[in-house]
Amino acid sequence: MLYKSILCSILYLFSYGFLHLEAVCDTIDGYFASLSKKDVYEVMHEPQVGSIGALGGFSFVLLKILALAFLLYNESYLIIFFALILSRTSLFFALDLQYHESSHFIKSIQNAYKTPLYLKLLFLPFNLLTKFILSGLKKKLGFINGDTLGFTIEIQEIIYLNLGILLIQF
Numbered sequence: 001m002l003y004k005s006i007l008c009s010i011l012y013l014f015s016y017g018f019l020h021l022e023a024v025c026d027t028i029d030g031y032f033a034s035l036s037k038k039d040v041y042e043v044m045h046e047p048q049v050g051s052i053g054a055l056g057g058f059s060f061v062l063l064k065i066l067a068l069a070f071l072l073y074n075e076s077y078l079i080i081f082f083a084l085i086l087s088r089t090s091l092f093f094a095l096d097l098q099y100h101e102s103s104h105f106i107k108s109i110q111n112a113y114k115t116p117l118y119l120k121l122l123f124l125p126f127n128l129l130t131k132f133i134l135s136g137l138k139k140k141l142g143f144i145n146g147d148t149l150g151f152t153i154e155i156q157e158i159i160y161l162n163l164g165i166l167l168i169q170f
Contacts, residue, residue: 002073009068013061021057023150025049028056030141040141060154067161071168079164086126087157091149093120093127094134103145129156 013021029050033043043050049057071080092115099106120127133155137148 002069005069005072006065008072009065012068013064020150020154021060022049023147024060024154025053025057026147027137027141027151029053030147031137034140034142041143041145044141044145044147060158063158064154064161067158067165070165071161074168076164076168079167080161083157083160083164086123086160087153090123090126090130090156091153093123094130094149094152097131097134097138097144099144105146106149126156129159 026044026049029046029052030040030044032050032052034040068080071077092113095106095110095113095115099110130152133152134144134148137151138144141148
């Protein structure tokens with residue numbers, strides 16, 4: 001059963017093509033580039049991943065596989081479901097933030113969708129967490145773009161999965 005849980009966790013990552021994990025690597029590279037006063041936007045859009053980004057990405061993959069495998073092994077499917085859904089839908093609460101001028105995809109989403117006030121209030125803790133993460137990234141990187149959104153999805157997913165692990169431990 002443990003092997004099946006680990007295998008399913010890995011297959012889940014393959015199912016969406018590691019899409020957000022590439023954003024994690026780019027955001028980590030950008031974060032460390034900002035420490036050395038390099039052009040963060042250029043570093044994040046280079047086609048190759050730096051060594052720090054690769055190590056950070058590997059760490060995220062490891063944390064995610066371990067959390068998913070543990071929850072699958074304990075048959076906590078509802079926790080996994082809510083973690084996956086909440087981590088992705090929380091980005092709709094961050095559409096009112098200011099994004100990088102070349103983020104055309106985000107601008108098209110902003111023009112097409114406005115989050116109703118009752119949803120913002122209903123999901124206030126998730127809204128606050130999303131804005132906290134993105135404002136911290138904006139402060140450090142100088143902008144928010146699609147890579148930072150992908151990073152936010154991944155970090156929230158890991159947070160929610162680990163909170164679920166804590167929940168079933170008590």
